[in-house]
Amino acid sequence: MASVAAARYGKDNVRVYKVEKDEKTGVQTAIEMTITVLLEGGIETSYTRADNSVVIATDSMKNTVYIKAKEHPVTPPELFASILGTHFVETYAHISTAHINIVTHRWTRMIIDGKPHPHSFLRDGAETRNVEAVIRQGKGIDIRSGIAGLLVLKSTGSQFHGFVRDEFTTLPEVWDRILSTEVDCGWAWKTFSGLNAVKAVLPKFDQAWEDSRNITLKTFAEENSPSVQNTMYKMCTQILEAVPEAKAVDFSLPNKHYFTVDLSWHKGLKNTGEDAEVYVPQSGPNGLIQLTVARSQLRSSKL
Numbered sequence: 001m002a003s004v005a006a007a008r009y010g011k012d013n014v015r016v017y018k019v020e021k022d023e024k025t026g027v028q029t030a031i032e033m034t035i036t037v038l039l040e041g042g043i044e045t046s047y048t049r050a051d052n053s054v055v056i057a058t059d060s061m062k063n064t065v066y067i068k069a070k071e072h073p074v075t076p077p078e079l080f081a082s083i084l085g086t087h088f089v090e091t092y093a094h095i096s097t098a099h100i101n102i103v104t105h106r107w108t109r110m111i112i113d114g115k116p117h118p119h120s121f122l123r124d125g126a127e128t129r130n131v132e133a134v135i136r137q138g139k140g141i142d143i144r145s146g147i148a149g150l151l152v153l154k155s156t157g158s159q160f161h162g163f164v165r166d167e168f169t170t171l172p173e174v175w176d177r178i179l180s181t182e183v184d185c186g187w188a189w190k191t192f193s194g195l196n197a198v199k200a201v202l203p204k205f206d207q208a209w210e211d212s213r214n215i216t217l218k219t220f221a222e223e224n225s226p227s228v229q230n231t232m233y234k235m236c237t238q239i240l241e242a243v244p245e246a247k248a249v250d251f252s253l254p255n256k257h258y259f260t261v262d263l264s265w266h267k268g269l270k271n272t273g274e275d276a277e278v279y280v281p282q283s284g285p286n287g288l289i290q291l292t293v294a295r296s297q298l299r300s301s302k303l
């Protein structure tokens, strides 16, 4: 006999834009998000017996996103995800869990003649602020906040040596290399008991995002990196210290390689070692280094 082992469904790629207007100053703020809603619960019969009486149409989920965006603040995204998810598990008795993902895109205020412009913005990069929230009926809210698509490069201040050398190894050891990656990182909050518990720590969400971003950039820039592995561990431990409410921090970093090119065949041009100036950016294959550091592991590593 076959049986349903797992099922969830919902609306993906719900695009929403909201403008916040400060009537006193005339300053407006643009917020653009892409939202995913996935629901779980007593929906098995919709798959096994064509029982649509348990189906909330994904079209209605999309409508709900727009209505809740009108009725409530959409920032910080951790709050809006919690509001949305709580609505679904509290409104529909047979829905036990709501998975709400929010990707917030950058609309950075323009600086015109040295002054912040009241209503004009630019997209200064593909970086997004992300929230993955799981809202369980009567069992609290789990949130992972994060940053994705933050492309960084340093032209020196990175090394890689001392790794395994055997009959499969061709990579030379280097004491000076280019380091580039696209940061995907996240910090998982301790479980919130419900929407009110999320509301109680509201300012901490923006602060955690700012601290995590600053720590990531500062560590990347200032450290003479011995490896992606060690640099990302340093980022994780600092974020755990800066965000006491986070129980774990994770990073996924592709190593975007830049290869040197030997040009000595052309009139003896020197372009290797200390003379390297022209490199060939690689699209793939690339390294991919991942790490999660949890608070308890951090404590035991200090013993």
Ligand SMILES: O=c1[nH]c(=O)c2[nH]c(=O)[nH]c2[nH]1
Residues within 6 Å of the ligand: 160, 171, 226, 227, 228, 229, 255, 287
């Ligand atoms: O920082 C690095 N870590 C690795 O594991 C690795 N492997 C590799 O080929 N280059 C690098 N760089």
